[in-house]
Amino acid sequence: MVATPSLTLTVTPPGGSPTDYTTKMAWSGALQQMTITQNFGRQGDTATIPLVDEYAGTTSDFYVPVLSRIKLSDNLAGQTLFAGVVDKPVLSVVGTNLNEWDLNCTDYTFYADNAVVHGTWIGQTVDQIVVALTKQANCGIAAATIRNGGYVAPGPQLASFVLNYATLSDAWRRLAQLASQVTPYGWYVDENLNLHFYDTSTAQTSGVTFTTTPTTAGAGSLTEGHFDAENFEYEWDGTSIRNRILVQGANQTIPHGPVATTKPTDTWQGNDSQTAWPLRYTVTGSPQLYINGVQASVTTVSAGSAGSGTWQIVQNSVGSWFLVNTVSAPAAGTVIKIWYDYQVPVVAVANDYASQTTYTGPNGGMYAEYINDTSLTTVPMALARAQRQRTEYAFAAERINFTTTAEFLGWVRAGQTCQIVNQYIPDSGNHYLPGLNDTFIVIANSVSFSDGGYRQAQITAVRI
Numbered sequence: 001m002v003a004t005p006s007l008t009l010t011v012t013p014p015g016g017s018p019t020d021y022t023t024k025m026a027w028s029g030a031l032q033q034m035t036i037t038q039n040f041g042r043q044g045d046t047a048t049i050p051l052v053d054e055y056a057g058t059t060s061d062f063y064v065p066v067l068s069r070i071k072l073s074d075n076l077a078g079q080t081l082f083a084g085v086v087d088k089p090v091l092s093v094v095g096t097n098l099n100e101w102d103l104n105c106t107d108y109t110f111y112a113d114n115a116v117v118h119g120t121w122i123g124q125t126v127d128q129i130v131v132a133l134t135k136q137a138n139c140g141i142a143a144a145t146i147r148n149g150g151y152v153a154p155g156p157q158l159a160s161f162v163l164n165y166a167t168l169s170d171a172w173r174r175l176a177q178l179a180s181q182v183t184p185y186g187w188y189v190d191e192n193l194n195l196h197f198y199d200t201s202t203a204q205t206s207g208v209t210f211t212t213t214p215t216t217a218g219a220g221s222l223t224e225g226h227f228d229a230e231n232f233e234y235e236w237d238g239t240s241i242r243n244r245i246l247v248q249g250a251n252q253t254i255p256h257g258p259v260a261t262t263k264p265t266d267t268w269q270g271n272d273s274q275t276a277w278p279l280r281y282t283v284t285g286s287p288q289l290y291i292n293g294v295q296a297s298v299t300t301v302s303a304g305s306a307g308s309g310t311w312q313i314v315q316n317s318v319g320s321w322f323l324v325n326t327v328s329a330p331a332a333g334t335v336i337k338i339w340y341d342y343q344v345p346v347v348a349v350a351n352d353y354a355s356q357t358t359y360t361g362p363n364g365g366m367y368a369e370y371i372n373d374t375s376l377t378t379v380p381m382a383l384a385r386a387q388r389q390r391t392e393y394a395f396a397a398e399r400i401n402f403t404t405t406a407e408f409l410g411w412v413r414a415g416q417t418c419q420i421v422n423q424y425i426p427d428s429g430n431h432y433l434p435g436l437n438d439t440f441i442v443i444a445n446s447v448s449f450s451d452g453g454y455r456q457a458q459i460t461a462v463r464i
Helices: 109-113 126-137 168-179 353-358 379-393
Strands: 007-012 035-039 046-054 069-074 079-095 098-107 116-122 160-167 185-189 195-199 205-211 224-237 244-254 266-269 276-278 282-291 294-296 299-301 311-315 321-325 335-351 368-372 397-404 417-427 433-449 455-463
Touching: 046 069, 046 079, 079 109, 098 109, 109 168, 109 185, 116 126, 116 168, 126 168, 126 195, 160 168, 160 379, 168 185, 168 195, 168 379, 224 417, 224 455, 244 282, 244 379, 282 311, 282 321, 335 379, 368 379, 397 417, 417 455
Parallel strands: 205 224, 205 417, 244 368, 299 311
Antiparallel strands: 007 069, 035 046, 035 433, 046 098, 069 079, 079 098, 116 160, 185 195, 224 397, 244 335, 266 335, 276 321, 282 294, 282 335, 311 321, 397 455, 417 433, 433 455
């Protein structure tokens, strides 16, 4: 016989004390169904928790203030199923003495969504920056590296990281992208307001196995879950394969050196007929022009503007720059030299040649992606982004989507790993013979509840 779940729901109003609302939870017959939705490393978990208030008399004194803290615990599994903030309580009057409160909730990422941070870091590791930004936000969320007793895993060193004003959660997302050079990183905030920031190689195991050969079907289990045979699929996703990544970041200004000791940015020789010379780069700053070793005055004129002076740097209608003499062509042999600062885009490319060989075809096995991200201000930052995309998308993701059966009494959250044992799935690592037994990381989890607090989870997990 499957044990009956034992759940506890507490709500703490702003500045108040916890109140137990377990008896008010509605498992069926309410306007809304009780659900929990999780996504690893993209956004905070959300929940909808309906409460029913049936009262005597003419009015009810039961209400849930907005921005109350909420916690749903499973006493049998010893797990916190959800903890966060009631960001939108909705009251529905469904009878003369019956109210329904639908509590729309976001986990403690809500505080990071509403905290603004900024800064510049040179030569620091991703984990150091994550901890510094979280402390700067001072929004109640704690972050510490694993070596200091926290849950922020070591990350790669960044040559520089410049963050204009942004929310803390957005900063976590950007840093997770930059950190994912070898394995993809993600994050979540737990019920104790601790930030977990890590890659798939250091993901915490749930200790749960999902299998097609049940051993505990009658009694239920905290560590063994079973597939709902009517809600199960496995996919090899080729639509997302990207094995050549081109990343363009912000424009980078290259300053010219001293005129006396460095080569000019551009140099030409007059031929007694030419009056315009193309510049190799996008000019910026204050150019210095020398004609036969003598400095000459030069003005910069943008497209559509009028300029003055004999020597002008002019931008044409398509954005190209030219040095122009507006009076006459210099004599043959005249040496024209110009020093100027110029802008070039930060560009990086990452290829995965093993992937290109595996998926070879008329296109040479090349599946390219272009990313334009002006927040990448250095080549190492752009290369890290390219490597991250290559790592995550070079090969077809193997993804399983399934629904658990109600006798699974345990808990697995997005961001944790689980074991998938399925006798029907062809194993790509074993010549596609039927029978798969491998570790997967849960990237999405949507949990619905039924009478008595029994639950079914719709899980999406990726093979690692």
